[in-house]
Amino acid sequence: MKLFKSEFRKLIYSRTTYGLLLAAIGLASLTSGVLPYVFSKQLNPMGTSALTQQAVVDTVYGKAAGAYLFAIILGVILMAGEFRQGTAVATFLAAPKRGHVFLAKVSIAALAGAVLQLIASGIAMVVAHTALGFYPEAVAPSDTAYLDTILASVISGAVLAVVGVAVGTLIRNQMLGTLVAILWLNLIEPIMILVFPDGAKWWATGAISGILNLHVSVGRNGVTTANYLEPWQASLLLLGYGAVISLISFATTLRRDVD
Amino acid sequence: MISFNSLTKRYGKQAAVNALTAEIRSGAITGFLGPNGAGKSTALRCLLGLASPTAGTALIHGAPYSQLAEPLKEVGAVLDSRGFHTGLTALQNLKVITAAAGLPDSRALEVLEIVELSDSAHKRTKGFSLGMKQRLALAAALLGDPQIMVLDEPANGLDPIGIAWLRSFLRKLADEGRTILVSSHQLAEMEHTVDDIIIINHGEMVVAGPIKEIVGQGTLEEAFLRLTLEAKAVAK
Ligand SMILES: Nc1ncnc2c1ncn2[C@@H]1O[C@H](COP(=O)(O)OP(=O)(O)OP(=O)(O)O)[C@@H](O)[C@H]1O
Ligand SMILES: [Mg+2]
Numbered sequence: 047m048k049l050f051k052s053e054f055r056k057l058i059y060s061r062t063t064y065g066l067l068l069a070a071i072g073l074a075s076l077t078s079g080v081l082p083y084v085f086s087k088q089l090n091p092m093g094t095s096a097l098t099q100q101a102v103v104d105t106v107y108g109k110a111a112g113a114y115l116f117a118i119i120l121g122v123i124l125m126a127g128e129f130r131q132g133t134a135v136a137t138f139l140a141a142p143k144r145g146h147v148f149l150a151k152v153s154i155a156a157l158a159g160a161v162l163q164l165i166a167s168g169i170a171m172v173v174a175h176t177a178l179g180f181y182p183e184a185v186a187p188s189d190t191a192y193l194d195t196i197l198a199s200v201i202s203g204a205v206l207a208v209v210g211v212a213v214g215t216l217i218r219n220q221m222l223g224t225l226v227a228i229l230w231l232n233l234i235e236p237i238m239i240l241v242f243p244d245g246a247k248w249w250a251t252g253a254i255s256g257i258l259n260l261h262v263s264v265g266r267n268g269v270t271t272a273n274y275l276e277p278w279q280a281s282l283l284l285l286g287y288g289a290v291i292s293l294i295s296f297a298t299t300l301r302r303d304v305d
Numbered sequence: 306m307i308s309f310n311s312l313t314k315r316y317g318k319q320a321a322v323n324a325l326t327a328e329i330r331s332g333a334i335t336g337f338l339g340p341n342g343a344g345k346s347t348a349l350r351c352l353l354g355l356a357s358p359t360a361g362t363a364l365i366h367g368a369p370y371s372q373l374a375e376p377l378k379e380v381g382a383v384l385d386s387r388g389f390h391t392g393l394t395a396l397q398n399l400k401v402i403t404a405a406a407g408l409p410d411s412r413a414l415e416v417l418e419i420v421e422l423s424d425s426a427h428k429r430t431k432g433f434s435l436g437m438k439q440r441l442a443l444a445a446a447l448l449g450d451p452q453i454m455v456l457d458e459p460a461n462g463l464d465p466i467g468i469a470w471l472r473s474f475l476r477k478l479a480d481e482g483r484t485i486l487v488s489s490h491q492l493a494e495m496e497h498t499v500d501d502i503i504i505i506n507h508g509e510m511v512v513a514g515p516i517k518e519i520v521g522q523g524t525l526e527e528a529f530l531r532l533t534l535e536a537k538a539v540a541k
Binding site: 048049051052054055056059060061062127131132133135136137138139140141142143301303304305 | 350353354355356357370371373376377380382384386387388389390391392393397398400401402404405406407445
């Protein structure tokens with residue numbers, strides 16, 4: 047319990063936390079606010095606006111959960127920041143059993159990542175709703191769209207923040223860790239998914255899409271969500287990834303000497 | 306009580322600390338001396354569980370640091386590599402530690418008072434001078450009111466006034482009955498502050514004992530040079 051309190055204080059005392067929250071809100075809101083305009087310009091074969099399709103409207107809402115990048119960065123900074131700032135020494139002096147520190151940090155990161163995503167997606171969904179209001183042709187989202195988005199945002203936020211802590215443990219260098227996270231989510235995964243579209247569901251971003259439960263059959267660029275995992279499967283997969291990388295970082299690098 | 310028992314720490318082929326065996330007397334100030342790169346910090350980091358020894362042990366009350374139930378209440382440490390979060394205030398930095406150690410937050414204000422840093426409690430440590438950081442590190446070490454203090458180069462970067470303050474501060478802590486192990490590569494700096502000394506060089510023990518016996522009539526520096534030369538001659 048003591049360590050949870052300590053990790054919680056590190057989180058709320060640091061201004062970086064609030065910066066990342068604002069960035070997440072900004073990114074999610076911007077995407078959700080601009081997408082209705084983009085889709086309104088895309089026409090269906092019948093010549094109507096794409097916003098007349100429910101799957102497209104669902105996608106607009108789904109993008110509200112798209113700021114998970116900031117959850118992973120938060121996780122990286124929570125751990126790697128200790129080595130950058132040199133506070134790792136004080137942390138391990140107060141709690142020499144490093145497994146306990148790791149557990150507390152992972153727990154607080156999961157909580158923080160989930161809350162960050164919940165706030166960002168909540169605000170972005172309001173933005174999406176407002177933006178869609180400007181297009182009378184836009185249909186209503188499916189019944190589960192809001193819930194799916196909230197679920198996807200919370201799970202992705204929690205898991206990716208945990209993954210971030212694991213990356214920060216493995217790579218101790220804050221800049222490098224952040225860079226790896228950004229490149230992974232924004233470059234490596236999209237490229238792999240583009241090259242092997244059938245494997246999309248197995249990647250982290252594919253799993254998040256799976257949780258969103260979208261039903262985009264044939265998108266413009268040949269993207270299809272038909273073979274994505276069911277939300278519960280995708281959630282388990284994502285949680286599994288978080289657990290595995292945590293265990294790896296815990297087992298391989300946590301015990302390394304601290305300078 | 307602190308003891309090093311054949312402590313060895315290797316980085317690759319190089320032994321930073323080599324079969325170091327020593328005991329630190331309770332209730333006294335022991336100077337842990339040696340030139341740059343002698344292995345002082347490495348030995349202390351092994352003692353505090355931050356680095357794992359290649360062989361041997363470094364124990365506190367007969368147990369490794371990691372086995373202490375409430376480490377901060379037994380040992381206070383100031384390490385040269387220790388940092389504070391620059392975005393947090395002095396008080397916030399300490400409150401992160403009091404939370405982890407289960408100490409009351411009021412203790413954070415108390416130790417800031419002790420090291421005369423109360424005025425800067427609510428300032429971010431980013432703008433702290435070296436002397437202020439060193440005081441804050443001392444404050445953090447005092448949080449648990451420990452009987453044992455381990456200090457790695459606490460005088461580093463301090464101006465003469467700061468060093469004088471530190472000396473009398475350490476003396477005061479020792480007079481309260483605490484055991485203090487303080488490292489330094491500045492031999493002269495510690496000459497009038499310590500009761501016992503342990504001198505190491507190239508990771509190996511050169512000499513250990515009460516400073517009066519070791520230094521004799523000359524200065525600590527003379528004794529150090531004489532002893533390291535002797536050790537070299539013996540080695541050959
Ligand atoms: N993490 C490390 N990796 C590799 N070598 C190291 C590491 N830490 C220390 N060393 C080496 O071990 C030796 C002892 O270093 P150490 O820092 O313990 O010396 P010191 O007595 O504290 O010196 P100083 O007075 O400069 O602080 C040095 O040769 C150093 O280069
Ligand atoms: Mg040193």
